[in-house]
Every structure is written in structure tokens, then in C-alpha cells.
Amino acid sequence: MVRLLLDYPGSQVVQSVLQLPLLCYAAFTGKEEVIKVLIQHGVSLQGVDGRYGRNALSWSIANGYRAAFTRLLHTLGIGCDSVDQLGRTPLFYAAVEGFEQMLEQLRVRGSDVHRQDRFGLSSLFVVVQRGCGHLVRRILGNHPLTKEPRDSFGRSLSWWMRATGNDHLRDLVLSLGMQIGDDAPVEQTQYYMHVQSNRSIQVCDVCTLHTARDNRDI
Structure with missing residues (x-):
């Protein structure tokens, strides 16, 4: 037909x-x-x-x-x-x-795998945001980075770890050869609670995370 x-x-x-x-x-x-x-x-x-x-x-x-x-x-x-x-x-x-x-x-x-989009995000940022350690290992194990990447807003990979409650990935990233900075975690609790408590199906076009319509701070 x-x-x-x-x-x-x-x-x-x-x-x-x-x-x-x-x-x-x-x-x-x-x-x-x-x-x-x-x-x-x-x-x-x-x-x-x-x-x-x-x-x-x-x-x-x-x-x-x-x-x-x-x-x-x-x-x-x-x-x-x-x-x-x-x-x-x-x-x-x-x-x-x-x-x-x-x-x-x-x-x-x-x-x-390290190509950045218009907002400076790459596949590595995305899997870190979601806490996917096996994918972090897959990416950095095959395509290592020594310098910690930042998005277009100046937010580092470790910033995103804290913001999404995935700071447990820090040791993994370090073990794969990346040097991580020491950004001040001033908003860690605020962002982590926002991500964890959000049940919206609306996805932010910028960060790709689920964010409420009336609060897209991340």
C-alpha cells in the first residue's frame, strides 16, 4: 500500500x-x-x-x-x-x-561523544545529570578528558553532579582521569530538592531534565 x-x-x-x-x-x-x-x-x-x-x-x-x-x-x-x-x-x-x-x-x-550543543551540554553532561555511572564509564573510558568541561553558562560537570544529587559520580570521574575543580556548592540543596521533588512530564529544552512549568530554574 x-x-x-x-x-x-x-x-x-x-x-x-x-x-x-x-x-x-x-x-x-x-x-x-x-x-x-x-x-x-x-x-x-x-x-x-x-x-x-x-x-x-x-x-x-x-x-x-x-x-x-x-x-x-x-x-x-x-x-x-x-x-x-x-x-x-x-x-x-x-x-x-x-x-x-x-x-x-x-x-x-x-x-x-563530547560534541557540545548550543548550550554547551554534551552526552557526558546528560548521563551525569541522570546518575548513569555505567554510561559515564562508557564515555570517559573510551574518550577520556583531563580537563573538566563547562556548559555555556559556566556550570561545570561537578556543579551538575551536585545540582542533580549525583555527587557519588565524583570518584568515578576522578578515577577515569579527569581533574575536577572545587566550585562552591552554594545552591546544592535548592537544586537537588527541586529536581527530586519534581514529577512534571514537561522537559526543559535547555537542560533536558523534567522541570515544572512555573519553575525552570535549572
């Missing part, structure tokens, strides 16, 4: 409020067989949505559709390091979702 519809003029219209081209929509909904048909039909692999500018590979990660992800990952020209309007790559979103296998598949294909 998809093959037949693709032959009609005007069939490749964007889908949903996100303005997803067909390949992105199939990836977002996990339709691996549809992805296969679309690729065979020659749809653009560089298509991105009209809201965030994410490609199909990034959208396949959003809901953890491994079959769709694998199909796209092995498609020549898909753009494993394609950045969206926030400067984020598919690997960044794999880190956000905590999908270790997806992150590893992208990493071994050369995706830059």
Missing part, C-alpha cells in the same frame, strides 16, 4: 504538528518495514522535522525503536552526526534516553 501511495503526486506530505517528513514519521512511530520501503523508493535521507530540525535517526531513538534505529543506522548517507536546531546529534538523544546499545553503536561509528 505504501509503495502505491508513494507513486501519487503530493503523497509525501509532512505529518503531525511536528511537521515530520515521511521517513521521520516512520522512524518516530517505529515502522521499520515502512522505513525500508521509503528508502527503496528514494525518499530524502536528509529530511528533518519543521519544529526541531531532527533527522529520522534521532526520531527513531526518541521512543526506543531499535529495529527502526538499526535499519536507518545501516543506511548509507543517513547522517549519524546530523545536528538539529539545538545542536544535538542522535548520540546525544541516545544519552538522554539512557539507551546504552544505541549510544555504543553510534560511538563506534565515530560519533563525537
Whole structure:
């Protein structure tokens, strides 16, 4: 059916409020067989949505559709390091979702694990925010850093550890060769309590954490 519809003029219209081209929509909904048909039909692999500018590979990660992800990952020209309007790559979103296998598949294909987005955040910041020690080890164990990174607002990796209640990662990061500074923890309790008590499903576009609509301090 998809093959037949693709032959009609005007069939490749964007889908949903996100303005997803067909390949992105199939990836977002996990339709691996549809992805296969679309690729065979020659749809653009560089298509991105009209809201965030994410490609199909990034959208396949959003809901953890491994079959769709694998199909796209092995498609020549898909753009494993394609950045969206926030400067984020598919690997960044794999880190956000905590999908270790997806992150590893992208990493071994050369995706830059330390690439920073528009706000200076990288996959390392993201996994630290979520307390994912195994992913911290995966990233720094394969791509070590000696100097502690900071985001565009001057907040260090150790600042984010304290702010999200994940200071237990400090020893791990030190053991992997990073030199950590001694930023004053003046707001540790305030931010930690805010993150821990928040049950909002609203995600901040900047820090990627769940933040209440009326209080997005982080």
C-alpha cells in the first residue's frame, strides 16, 4: 500500500504538528518495514522535522525503536552526526534516553561523544545529570578528558553532579582521569530538592531534565 501511495503526486506530505517528513514519521512511530520501503523508493535521507530540525535517526531513538534505529543506522548517507536546531546529534538523544546499545553503536561509528550543543551540554553532561555511572564509564573510558568541561553558562560537570544529587559520580570521574575543580556548592540543596521533588512530564529544552512549568530554574 505504501509503495502505491508513494507513486501519487503530493503523497509525501509532512505529518503531525511536528511537521515530520515521511521517513521521520516512520522512524518516530517505529515502522521499520515502512522505513525500508521509503528508502527503496528514494525518499530524502536528509529530511528533518519543521519544529526541531531532527533527522529520522534521532526520531527513531526518541521512543526506543531499535529495529527502526538499526535499519536507518545501516543506511548509507543517513547522517549519524546530523545536528538539529539545538545542536544535538542522535548520540546525544541516545544519552538522554539512557539507551546504552544505541549510544555504543553510534560511538563506534565515530560519533563525537563530547560534541557540545548550543548550550554547551554534551552526552557526558546528560548521563551525569541522570546518575548513569555505567554510561559515564562508557564515555570517559573510551574518550577520556583531563580537563573538566563547562556548559555555556559556566556550570561545570561537578556543579551538575551536585545540582542533580549525583555527587557519588565524583570518584568515578576522578578515577577515569579527569581533574575536577572545587566550585562552591552554594545552591546544592535548592537544586537537588527541586529536581527530586519534581514529577512534571514537561522537559526543559535547555537542560533536558523534567522541570515544572512555573519553575525552570535549572
